[in-house]
Amino acid sequence: MQWAGSSSARGPVGRPAGVIDDGARDAFLDHLRSGVADAAASGGDFLLDLAAVDHMSAGALMALTIARKEAITSDVTIVLARPSPALREVLEISRYQLIFDIVDDLDGGRD
Template structure:
């Protein structure tokens, strides 16, 4: 897994790429935590958002999905919402089968959140 960071009108954006397998879980979680911290620091008194751009992710293991769940729980405590953006059709299906659309916003556009 590779990782890059940028920003958008919504807040900080993390750009993982490649496979997020069991071996990449800890690094993925660390990057998610860094993004949540950046969103919390820039949010002031309103809810912050941290966007995870999944456009270049080919596969996520169950361990990677668990990392997302852990980061979400921590984000709630920091008044930050994690938004999952631009998953490919196969990854979107995995997220939906896992019912992640019930706990994350899954959007098709990084800046506006349009589906």
């Protein structure tokens, strides 16, 4: 997994790329926590741009769940943006659309 960060009008943006497998879970969670902390400091949301993610393992999905629970205590919303059709299917099978906003663009427009 690779990671890059940027910002948007809505808040910080995390940009993972490649495969987020169980071996990358801890690093992924560290990046998520950092993004949530930045969003809390700026009073915005944390956007996770998934456009360059090829696959997420069950461990990576668990990291998202952990980060979401921590984000709630900081009054931060984690928004999952631009997942590929295959990744969107994984997220929907896992019912993540019930606990995350999943959007098709970085402006945060809902589907």
